[in-house]
Amino acid sequence: MAVATAGVEGRLEGGGALRPDRLRPSNGNGGLRAFARAFPFVLPSFVGVTVFLVVPVIFVFVLSFLNWSGAGPFSWAGVQNWVNIFKYDGAAHSLGVTAYYVLLNIPLQTVLALGLAVMLNRKRRGMGFYRVLFLAPYLSTPVAMGIIWFWVFQPQNGAIDHFLGLVGITGPNWLNSSLWAMPVVAAVNIWQYLGFNMLFFFAGLQSIPRSLYEAAEIDGASKWRQFWRISLPLLNPTMLFVLVTDVIGSFQVFDTLYVLTGGSGGPGDSTKVISLQIYNVGFVGTRYGEAAALSVLLFAVVLLFSVGQFMFFRNRTTYEYSA
Amino acid sequence: MKARKWASTLMAAVTIGGLGLAGVPASASAAQTVNLSYTLWDPHEQVGYQKSINVFEKMHPNIHVTITQIPYNSYQTKLQEEFNSGTGPDLFWVNTPWLSTWIKDGYMLNIRPYLKKWGVNLGVYYPSLVSLHEYKGALYGLPKDWDTIAFYVNETYMAKHHLTVPSNWTWNPTNGGTFLKFLKQATIDTAGNNAASPKFNSGSVATYAADIANSAQTGFENFWQMNGCHIIPAAYASHVSFNTPACYQATQFIRDLMYKDHVVAPGSLLGTNGTNPSSQDEALFAQGKIAMLMAGDWYTSGVAELVGKKFKIGVVPLPAGPKGRWSVFNGLIDGVNVHSKNLPQALMLEQWLGSAASQKIMGAGGYIWPAIKSLDPLFANYWKAHGIPMQPFLDEAHGNVVDWPNTPGMNQALTDMGSDMGPIWLGGGNLASTTSLLQKAYGDANHDLSAAGA
Numbered sequence: 209m210a211v212a213t214a215g216v217e218g219r220l221e222g223g224g225a226l227r228p229d230r231l232r233p234s235n236g237n238g239g240l241r242a243f244a245r246a247f248p249f250v251l252p253s254f255v256g257v258t259v260f261l262v263v264p265v266i267f268v269f270v271l272s273f274l275n276w277s278g279a280g281p282f283s284w285a286g287v288q289n290w291v292n293i294f295k296y297d298g299a300a301h302s303l304g305v306t307a308y309y310v311l312l313n314i315p316l317q318t319v320l321a322l323g324l325a326v327m328l329n330r331k332r333r334g335m336g337f338y339r340v341l342f343l344a345p346y347l348s349t350p351v352a353m354g355i356i357w358f359w360v361f362q363p364q365n366g367a368i369d370h371f372l373g374l375v376g377i378t379g380p381n382w383l384n385s386s387l388w389a390m391p392v393v394a395a396v397n398i399w400q401y402l403g404f405n406m407l408f409f410f411a412g413l414q415s416i417p418r419s420l421y422e423a424a425e426i427d428g429a430s431k432w433r434q435f436w437r438i439s440l441p442l443l444n445p446t447m448l449f450v451l452v453t454d455v456i457g458s459f460q461v462f463d464t465l466y467v468l469t470g471g472s473g474g475p476g477d478s479t480k481v482i483s484l485q486i487y488n489v490g491f492v493g494t495r496y497g498e499a500a501a502l503s504v505l506l507f508a509v510v511l512l513f514s515v516g517q518f519m520f521f522r523n524r525t526t527y528e529y530s531a
Numbered sequence: 532m533k534a535r536k537w538a539s540t541l542m543a544a545v546t547i548g549g550l551g552l553a554g555v556p557a558s559a560s561a562a563q564t565v566n567l568s569y570t571l572w573d574p575h576e577q578v579g580y581q582k583s584i585n586v587f588e589k590m591h592p593n594i595h596v597t598i599t600q601i602p603y604n605s606y607q608t609k610l611q612e613e614f615n616s617g618t619g620p621d622l623f624w625v626n627t628p629w630l631s632t633w634i635k636d637g638y639m640l641n642i643r644p645y646l647k648k649w650g651v652n653l654g655v656y657y658p659s660l661v662s663l664h665e666y667k668g669a670l671y672g673l674p675k676d677w678d679t680i681a682f683y684v685n686e687t688y689m690a691k692h693h694l695t696v697p698s699n700w701t702w703n704p705t706n707g708g709t710f711l712k713f714l715k716q717a718t719i720d721t722a723g724n725n726a727a728s729p730k731f732n733s734g735s736v737a738t739y740a741a742d743i744a745n746s747a748q749t750g751f752e753n754f755w756q757m758n759g760c761h762i763i764p765a766a767y768a769s770h771v772s773f774n775t776p777a778c779y780q781a782t783q784f785i786r787d788l789m790y791k792d793h794v795v796a797p798g799s800l801l802g803t804n805g806t807n808p809s810s811q812d813e814a815l816f817a818q819g820k821i822a823m824l825m826a827g828d829w830y831t832s833g834v835a836e837l838v839g840k841k842f843k844i845g846v847v848p849l850p851a852g853p854k855g856r857w858s859v860f861n862g863l864i865d866g867v868n869v870h871s872k873n874l875p876q877a878l879m880l881e882q883w884l885g886s887a888a889s890q891k892i893m894g895a896g897g898y899i900w901p902a903i904k905s906l907d908p909l910f911a912n913y914w915k916a917h918g919i920p921m922q923p924f925l926d927e928a929h930g931n932v933v934d935w936p937n938t939p940g941m942n943q944a945l946t947d948m949g950s951d952m953g954p955i956w957l958g959g960g961n962l963a964s965t966t967s968l969l970q971k972a973y974g975d976a977n978h979d980l981s982a983a984g985a
Contacts (some may be wrong), residue, residue: 277983278615279636296978363799384799384957470808471604472946474953475799491608493943494632495982
């Protein structure tokens with residue numbers, strides 16, 4: 209610590225945490241010296257972030273104004289790529305389809321994961337086994353799982369239709385029905401990521417001090433009231449994390465959907481989410497400029513949702529009992 | 532402890548040194564061996580190509596060829612990424628829809644300058660296979676096979692129901708012709724009534740007469756052409772041309788076969804949008820759920836394997852339409868990577884795979900119809916000996932054929948067409964709705980071509 213703050217007027221005072229406002233240089237030269245000393249420590253991360261994040265992001269943004277087929281020279285396209293993604297590539301439709309998927313996926317997944325975490329947050333025999341069991345789908349490869357579910361949902365030969373047939377019900381041809389295809393994709397994703405999200409809620413629940421529940425019990429609060437008044441508010445940091453990462457992940461859904469729908473985005477274009485369209489336009493159509501424009505659009509939408517979520521939770525979250 | 536450590540280090544040094552000395556002649560020999568990479572997508576044909584390459588390697592002991600098989604659905608995208616990252620294979624299969632794009636993007640070598648040295652006579656090949664792979668005077672590969680589209684028939688099923696496929700069957704979009712008449716007889720519900728019977732229950736079909744996939748090559752393009760309509764007006768065209776009444780009618784005819792007459796398996800049985808992404812058509816045929824499988828001759832190995840001894844397989848030509856009988860015709864070449872680090876050896880392999888010697892191995896083994904016309908009987912004889920008469924495919928090749936469309940952006944255009952036309956394969960509808968869906972496909976396909984620089 210002494211090395212890191214040498215030459216800096218602000219020091220750790222009274223055992224308090226190191227805060228940026230306490231690292232005030234005595235003069236301009238001192239600041240430069242501190243920067244020069246600190247820079248080698250930051251350099252590896254700086255290079256990594258620059259090369260693998262900043263440069264690609266800037267490249268994609270610039271590419272959205274260029275024509276490029278993946279080979280050969282770039283040429284200036286102006287805003288034509290942006291016009292084309294709405295005129296020909298169905299950007300608005302794809303965003304709508306993606307939003308529908310997010311809407312199907314997030315609320316149900318979050319509620320189920322939270323419920324599961326509450327159920328498994330008990331000191332009973334076998335709880336550890338169930339925690340691992342529910343996590344197992346997350347440990348599997350999405351593409352492999354997609355292929356298995358593809359066969360499960362096949363008309364006539366699939367397991368679901370077979371079992372429905374035993375009770376006299378004819379299945380709705382799940383993946384070839386515009387009505388059912390997206391709910392099936394969402395259901396498979398919920399199944400796959402439920403255990404993963406449950407893990408976060410479980411860790412959050414474990415970090416809430418028992419004393420709070422004991423005090424509530426003394427005051428006569430029911431289990432239900434304890435959940436609403438203690439567990440849920442104190443899980444807000446976890447909830448924020450789960451929601452932000454899940455919403456981002458859902459907007460970027462690709463692998464399972466690609467396998468389940470054969471990469472077509474069908475039936476019709478009812479499951480043509482924006483990631484699939486980026487893949488098709490870029491990698492199949494080799495119109496990387498338009499694919500970049502679609503990517504920037506997706507980035508902007510995800511950013512908007514993330515900022516919205518942070519703003520919503522800003523005044524509703526305490527980190528006092530966070531794990 | 533310290534002594535033991537030193538001893539271990541010494542032993543390791545001696546061992547490594549020994550290995551190094553022993554490796555001197557081996558590495559010198561390895562330096563002389565050139566490793567070529569060859570990429571293809573068909574696992575059945577891979578077996579035949581390995582046999583051909585074994586012979587090639589015996590002729591050239593210093594060349595070793597490694598075959599990599601990439602599934603067709605991801606072949607184009609994976610190879611493009613490999614080319615762009617400089618890791619593309621030395622030699623690779625090229626299919627028509629992405630040929631122009633790869634030529635335009637400079638992945639493929641023009642082999643015309645080498646033909647004289649190799650003593651190649653292009654006249655031995657099917658002429659359209661040569662012209663398909665020519666552009667502005669350059670030639671991008673020696674033809675090595677060809678294919679047409681016909682119906683594989685479950686002969687056992689036909690015999691059981693006392694049916695014989697008419698040899699000169701015809702179709703038209705007005706009344707369906709003898710094609711529709713036969714399809715009605717060959718479609719049977721679970722109660723044993725055929726589709727021509729008033730008792731026929733379309734909600735409980737045991738066996739559909741046939742399938743027609745939402746696929747240009749093995750499905751609708753054949754019917755379009757037979758009704759006087761084309762995907763593109765000519766090779767390297769700048770626009771598609773299927774916004775015509777002839778195309779709308781032919782497509783509506785297929786839609787009606789599925790959802791009005793219920794004699795062709797609904798597209799939903801062929802996967803999302805009826806595009807048959809996982810070759811569900813082969814499974815339906817082998818399971819007896821369709822009596823005739825509309826497919827290309829490259830299906831033969833797979834179908835024979837899947838059907839086994841369950842039933843006897845026959846082949847019949849496509850029915851003739853208002854403009855006669857037409858089949859989509861296609862053939863593959865091996866592209867030579869323009870950036871190959873082993874170009875002389877890659878060219879030797881290119882020459883070998885295009886040669887009569889290699890195509891004899893492939894034809895006689897029943898893997899492909901050789902692109903060299905005189906070798907046609909080899910493939911036919913192989914399958915005749917295995918009980919499958921392939922002559923209808925050959926007859927079609929000698930009749931009216933239309934090349935699978937070739938222009939920049941065509942692969943993306945076909946992808947978008949499959950998606951836009953999906954609702955046609957997934958449910959009934961009238962001509963107006965079919966027209967509207969085709970017009971959307973037309974707009975998207977034109978944009979794909981224009982964006983790709985067609």
